[in-house]
Amino acid sequence: MQTRQIARAVIFVALAVALSPIFIPVGIAKCFPAQHMINVMSAVMLGPGYAVTVAAVAAVIRNLLGLGTLLAFPGGMIGALLAGLAYKATKNMYAAAAGELVGTGVLGALVSVWIVAPVFMGKTIPLVTLMTAFSISTLGGTVLGLAALHLLRKGGLWQP
Amino acid sequence: MEWEPVPAPRPGARLDPRVRLFLGVLIITAVMLTRTRPALIGESLLLALGLMAFGRGKIRRSSLHLIWPTVGTVFVISLLAFGLEIAADLSHRLVNLFAASVLFFQTLTPEELAVALRSMKVPYPVIFMLLTALRYVPLLGRTLRNIYDAQTARGIDVRLRLTNVPRLTALLMPLLVQAFMLAENLAMAMESRGFSRPAQSEPQRHPFTLRDLVWVVLGILAFAGLLFWERRGP
Amino acid sequence: MIHLKNAAYRYPGRHGIAPWALDRIDLDVRQGEYVVIFGPNGSGKSTLISLFNGLVPHFFGGDFSGDALVCNRLVSETPPAVLSRQVAVVLQNTDAYLFCGTVEAELLFGLERSPIPAPQFGRTIQETLSFFGIEHLRYRAPHDLSGGEKHLAAIASALCLKPPIVALDEPFAHLDAPNRGRLRQALAAVHRSGTTVIVAEHLVDDFLLDADRCLVMESGRVTFDGTPKAVLRPLKETGLVPRYPQPTEDTFPFARESLLELSNVTFRRDGRPVLDKVSFTLKAGERVAVTGPNGSGKTTLVKILGGLLKPHHGSALWCGEDIHGMPPAKRVRHIGVSFQNPNDQFFKVRVEDEVWAGPKLLEKKGIAADRDWIEHLFDLFGLRPLAKQSPYRLSEGEKKRVAVASVLAMNPQVLVLDEPTAGQDGRFRRELAELLPRIVRSRGIALVVVTHDTDFARAVCSRRLVLDQGRLVEDRSMVPTAEDA
Numbered sequence: 001m002q003t004r005q006i007a008r009a010v011i012f013v014a015l016a017v018a019l020s021p022i023f024i025p026v027g028i029a030k031c032f033p034a035q036h037m038i039n040v041m042s043a044v045m046l047g048p049g050y051a052v053t054v055a056a057v058a059a060v061i062r063n064l065l066g067l068g069t070l071l072a073f074p075g076g077m078i079g080a081l082l083a084g085l086a087y088k089a090t091k092n093m094y095a096a097a098a099g100e101l102v103g104t105g106v107l108g109a110l111v112s113v114w115i116v117a118p119v120f121m122g123k124t125i126p127l128v129t130l131m132t133a134f135s136i137s138t139l140g141g142t143v144l145g146l147a148a149l150h151l152l153r154k155g156g157l158w159q160p
Numbered sequence: 161m162e163w164e165p166v167p168a169p170r171p172g173a174r175l176d177p178r179v180r181l182f183l184g185v186l187i188i189t190a191v192m193l194t195r196t197r198p199a200l201i202g203e204s205l206l207l208a209l210g211l212m213a214f215g216r217g218k219i220r221r222s223s224l225h226l227i228w229p230t231v232g233t234v235f236v237i238s239l240l241a242f243g244l245e246i247a248a249d250l251s252h253r254l255v256n257l258f259a260a261s262v263l264f265f266q267t268l269t270p271e272e273l274a275v276a277l278r279s280m281k282v283p284y285p286v287i288f289m290l291l292t293a294l295r296y297v298p299l300l301g302r303t304l305r306n307i308y309d310a311q312t313a314r315g316i317d318v319r320l321r322l323t324n325v326p327r328l329t330a331l332l333m334p335l336l337v338q339a340f341m342l343a344e345n346l347a348m349a350m351e352s353r354g355f356s357r358p359a360q361s362e363p364q365r366h367p368f369t370l371r372d373l374v375w376v377v378l379g380i381l382a383f384a385g386l387l388f389w390e391r392r393g394p
Numbered sequence: 395m396i397h398l399k400n401a402a403y404r405y406p407g408r409h410g411i412a413p414w415a416l417d418r419i420d421l422d423v424r425q426g427e428y429v430v431i432f433g434p435n436g437s438g439k440s441t442l443i444s445l446f447n448g449l450v451p452h453f454f455g456g457d458f459s460g461d462a463l464v465c466n467r468l469v470s471e472t473p474p475a476v477l478s479r480q481v482a483v484v485l486q487n488t489d490a491y492l493f494c495g496t497v498e499a500e501l502l503f504g505l506e507r508s509p510i511p512a513p514q515f516g517r518t519i520q521e522t523l524s525f526f527g528i529e530h531l532r533y534r535a536p537h538d539l540s541g542g543e544k545h546l547a548a549i550a551s552a553l554c555l556k557p558p559i560v561a562l563d564e565p566f567a568h569l570d571a572p573n574r575g576r577l578r579q580a581l582a583a584v585h586r587s588g589t590t591v592i593v594a595e596h597l598v599d600d601f602l603l604d605a606d607r608c609l610v611m612e613s614g615r616v617t618f619d620g621t622p623k624a625v626l627r628p629l630k631e632t633g634l635v636p637r638y639p640q641p642t643e644d645t646f647p648f649a650r651e652s653l654l655e656l657s658n659v660t661f662r663r664d665g666r667p668v669l670d671k672v673s674f675t676l677k678a679g680e681r682v683a684v685t686g687p688n689g690s691g692k693t694t695l696v697k698i699l700g701g702l703l704k705p706h707h708g709s710a711l712w713c714g715e716d717i718h719g720m721p722p723a724k725r726v727r728h729i730g731v732s733f734q735n736p737n738d739q740f741f742k743v744r745v746e747d748e749v750w751a752g753p754k755l756l757e758k759k760g761i762a763a764d765r766d767w768i769e770h771l772f773d774l775f776g777l778r779p780l781a782k783q784s785p786y787r788l789s790e791g792e793k794k795r796v797a798v799a800s801v802l803a804m805n806p807q808v809l810v811l812d813e814p815t816a817g818q819d820g821r822f823r824r825e826l827a828e829l830l831p832r833i834v835r836s837r838g839i840a841l842v843v844v845t846h847d848t849d850f851a852r853a854v855c856s857r858r859l860v861l862d863q864g865r866l867v868e869d870r871s872m873v874p875t876a877e878d879a
């Protein structure tokens with residue numbers, strides 16, 4: 001039923017925004033897992049179309065509320081799209097997780113680098129360090145997302 | 161009393177939301193396309209003027225906390241890799257970019273954005289998601305607070321530390337369960353209140369005023385001028 | 395208006411597991427009637443209301459049989475989008491029901507989907523809001539409203555479309571007495587205007603005087619259908635109006651040491667005092683009820699007692715030690731707090747793991763758990779048959795029992811409960827009223843109960859604190875006197 005899907009998407013957006021300031025300190029870096037966790041979950045539960053919409057709307061709201069920057073768009077939407085497509089093709093949530101990791105950790109990071117420093121697209125090797133910031137967050141978020149899906153299944157609240 | 165769409169944009173008081181959406185996208189694109197230092201400096205001046213004119217009291221402090229770390233990282237990395245000059249330019253450009261997006265987003269209210277998107281024929285569910293999710297952000301924040309309190313009160317240490325990660329399920333699980341229940345209840349409420357009935361009376365459209373048109377033209381001219389000046393330059 | 399014949403319904407995936415949620419119901423509701431539905435938790439009240447606007451079976455799925463006619467339409471063939479124009483249902487969870495940005499936007503949401511032409515929207519909104527006396531809330535956001543105001547706003551947004559039938563699910567559950575009075579008057583006015591009103595409730599309160607007719611449900615069947623006067627007897631017989639045990643005096647087989655001491659506690663939010671110079675002491679064996687209107691600071695007081703908030707002024711001490719400053723592992727063995735919403739604490743997939751979660755953590759820190767006591771708790775709270783189940787799937791009463799047991803498992807000397815009876819049926823309230831004093835007596839602990847339910851408070855507690863706008867305005871003994879008898 002479409003109404004139910006939309007309601008879930010609304011709550012996913014609200015969760016992604018509400019949890020976005022939360023981070024886990026990892027050494028000197030910080031892991032912001034919320035958006036990536038929601039990406040994995042919405043990709044698996046709602047499919048690629050909703051997953052991208054959820055990520056886009058969450059990015060808009062984070063910008064409106066001053067909880068995120070322009071980088072929230074590439075940092076969320078690409079991972080959501082890949083995760084959704086991967087799950088749709090394989091029906092395997094580990095594939096969705098891999099999609100999120102590649103989408104955010106590699107493609108999202110490259111797009112961000114392009115936004116930040118288009119001149120140096122050719123010789124961006126040092127700027128790849130920027131990617132680690134993305135990778136820590138997406139890794140943490142993906143693990144939490146998978147854990148959440150497992151828990152929801154065990155608690156009898158969701159079936160794949 | 162005549163009914164007006166929410167919020168009532170008094171004609172003449174503010175630009176049409178669609179125009180502001182267009183101008184915002186234009187400004188951000190312009191910043192992304194600039195490469196030379198004189199153009200960057202020119203933009204900075206314009207953006208500073210814009211922020212002073214439109215952003216008074218509206219810019220949230222929290223966005224600054226997000227901007228400076230990113231700019232700082234970019235500066236340090238490019239300083240190590242390419243030297244001072246390039247590092248300064250890159251960071252300058254990034255500051256401009258963030259300033260442009262702050263100018264755009266934080267002078268726009270969510271309702272205005274919704275009105276603009278609606279008249280641009282964006283599917284209604286997407287607009288509904290935008291407005292409704294905003295309403296539930298504080299609610300979920302409070303739910304998380306309550307869960308944190310309830311778990312702490314029974315001795316489960318759920319402070320956000322790396323060592324506590326295995327125990328974060330104590331936060332995550334109740335939150336997700338309640339989010340699911342909320343989503344189910346929200347779906348029931350949407351059905352009960354006629355969400356699947358299409359809106360019969362569309363909100364009134366505010367026609368473009370001459371002023372809106374002038375701004376659109378000015379925006380396009382400035383954009384083209386900037387690009388031309390930059391490309392022609394050294 | 396509503397005509398059910400042999401209506402039966404079962405939720406999807408419940409085939410063979412659960413009995414029918416609605417079991418061959420025959421019911422006729424005439425236009426302009428005011429009907430109140432009582433019944434224990436899980437008896438099918440919400441399901442019946444969802445049938446009226448077609449959520450059952452269209453939204454939930456599942457098996458439906460029999461005939462259901464609402465405003466001359468067959469429910470099984472009419473989707474909620476159409477039926478909801480005739481039947482406005484206000485759900486129990488007002489946070490889900492009010493999903494727009496302001497109260498005005500809530501009303502507009504319905505109006506835009508109605509045949510009412512746009513130029514009349516402004517007047518309709520104005521009229522509806524003044525009918526319920528909430529014009530001042532027009533531009534407020536729903537999440538800033540108090541519980542009572544949320545219910546009024548929800549009813550207003552349902553009624554501005556002037557539906558012939560309105561059905562409300564537990565509207566009175568979380569309200570204090572003044573808010574209940576306001577809501578009662580609003581419903582009576584709606585009823586006088588010729589609308590059919592249907593209310594599902596646990597609470598038996600003054601609003602019953604306005605009603606024309608009462609139903610009692612039990613396991614999906616209607617077991618009583620009669621006048622509000624006649625309903626009290628069956629309600630008492632089935633335990634839905636609880637017959638509380640006689641209040642008892644404090645008995646002190648143990649040393650009466652004082653455990654908690656609050657002096658001049660002040661707590662501010664946004665510069666406004668939510669608690670203002672609150673002082674009292676709590677001794678072992680005492681049973682204290684904390685009452686007061688919505689927003690008077692009761693939950694804030696609970697959080698200070700549990701060491702979750704630090705008072706801005708004054709001190710909250712446990713045997714002379716600052717509560718907030720204590721290490722958590724030590725604090726939970728002295729003070730156990732169970733908050734209003736049991737779903738806030740469940741994170742294991744089995745009830746027994748949930749009860750053991752706290753003690754297991756303490757064991758890791760080298761603090762032995764009292765195994766006999768925990769095993770005894772399972773018997774005391776009747777959790778043995780549920781031990782292997784998932785806590786999320788329990789009924790509300792069972793969830794509450796698990797939550798209280800899991801706090802008691804740490805063997806605290808003070809037990810603090812925030813609104814343990816809201817939304818619970820009379821049977822559970824009575825069980826709890828027997829259980830709590832027994833635990834207090836046998837363990838010598840102190841008990842603090844926050845509640846809006848005066849009868850429950852009188853049955854369980856021996857002392858009452860009344861908060862009003864953050865100030866402690868009353869602190870007296872509730873031991874029964876001759877005039878009460």
Ligand SMILES: Nc1ncnc2c1ncn2[C@@H]1O[C@H](COP(=O)(O)OP(=O)(O)OP(=O)(O)O)[C@@H](O)[C@H]1O
Pocket residue numbers: 405406408412415433434435436437438439440441442454790
């Ligand atoms: N969405 C659902 N899916 C499956 N079963 C459900 C669902 N909702 C309710 N039930 C079951 O249907 C039965 C009737 O529930 P219902 O919610 O109608 O009771 P109620 O009288 O409203 O109880 P309460 O007083 O607790 O609100 C219960 O056994 C319940 O477990």
Ligand SMILES: Nc1ncnc2c1ncn2[C@@H]1O[C@H](COP(=O)(O)OP(=O)(O)OP(=O)(O)O)[C@@H](O)[C@H]1O
Pocket residue numbers: 541663668686687688689690691692693694695
């Ligand atoms: N997290 C919070 N942030 C801001 N204000 C709050 C918060 N929690 C409570 N308040 C405010 O503090 C006041 C006291 O709230 P509290 O929850 O203690 O009241 P209460 O007596 O428990 O009410 P109720 O009977 O409705 O549960 C209220 O005015 C409320 O709006």
Ligand SMILES: [Mg+2]
Pocket residue numbers: 439440441486563
């Ligand atoms: Mg119910």
Ligand SMILES: [Mg+2]
Pocket residue numbers: 692693
């Ligand atoms: Mg409270």
